[in-house]
Amino acid sequence: MKHIATFLVLFVIYGLLTNFVIDELLIGALVSLVLTIFIAKYTNYSIDYKLPIRLAVFLFAYLPVFFGQLVLANLDVAKRVLSPKIPLNPGFIKVKTDLKGDFAKLTLANSITLTPGTLSVDIDGDYLYIHTIDVKENDPAKFRQQFTQLFEKILGVVFND
Amino acid sequence: MAIISQIFLLLGAVFYLLGGLGILRMPDTFDRIQAGTKATTLGAFSILLGVGFAQPGWLLKIVLIIIFIAISNPIGSSVIAKATYKSYEKPTNLKRDDIKELFGGEINE
Incomplete structure (x- = not known):
């Protein structure tokens, strides 16, 4: 197989x-x-009866969200770059993820890098380390909801975790 | 078709310009990487799509190139960011730093 x-x-x-x-x-x-x-x-590819569903979720849920976030990220960069004094509030934060597979984590990290104001720096076990340009609330409990939840739900279905 | 292609090419050029400005204007390495990654990724997508609409026979190859860029570009910037964190002085304006615990505080101390 x-x-x-x-x-x-x-x-x-x-x-x-x-x-x-x-x-x-x-x-x-x-x-x-x-x-x-x-x-x-x-390699570590698997084919099973769920493949069409996973492919459909990837094409019709993941890709639109991904490109939407990518465009938003660019507008965000444009807004910051063109303002006279760049609004910055940077920090490194740690977020827990539920995804198990290596490829799922890689895709999550890549997606986070391309969303507005975030850059994934490292993955260590279940934790993602993210550099964010704007620490809104200094509360670890809210980071997950703020940064990764959107992609995590979709990727959980796509990668069958 | 030619007009769509030109619009995409122009958009790509604008995103590249913004990315370049970001790299010039941002105050520290990590913010520069952020601006650079996002702008070059979308800029490359736009320019490639523009070329694809100008030459419809190439569209499939261009989709493939876009997939490879979408995978490799963020990985590259993550690795640069990690190496920067390990090797150089940290920015002083950080609001929060969770990575310190990961490297056990032995870097740059």
Whole structure:
């Protein structure tokens, strides 16, 4: 099962990079097959009956939220950069996450980096360390709700945690 | 189609400009990384989409490039931020610092 998933990922990437000509796709299948044999033991993809639901959640819940937050983050940067005296209130904070898988945590950290005013610096076990440009309330209990809850709920479904 | 492409190219250029301004104007490294990451990510997306609309045959490849940028750009900035925290003086205007406990207070003490 792991081999099939790895093969599909490699083959789809190869397919996107080439034009859809039958010769190229055949070569791509061959190359993907050989690569799969070597790298399958390092990968961690899983396919199960929930995959369509997870894919749909990813496409229709995660991506719109992600791009919305990315645009908001840029407007936030624009607002700060263009104001005469830059409003800053920085700090490093620690937030607990419930996500278990490595890939889920990575995606959460990446999403947080691209949301307004935050930058994930490190992950240690269940804790994310975040640099934020604006510490609104100095209350650890509220950090989670303020910074990570939005993505955590969606990614919990996408990555099956 | 040409007009959509030009709008995206212009937007991308504006975001890059704002990112550059942010890197110039922000007072310390972490804020600079923040401004830089966000602006370059969206700027790169916009410019790539602009190119994609100008050459519709390239759209699939461009989607792939966008996926790779979306994965690699934030990782890069996180690593730079972590290395900066470990190696250099911390900014003095911090309201709160939870990372200190992670490195056991042995860095820069």
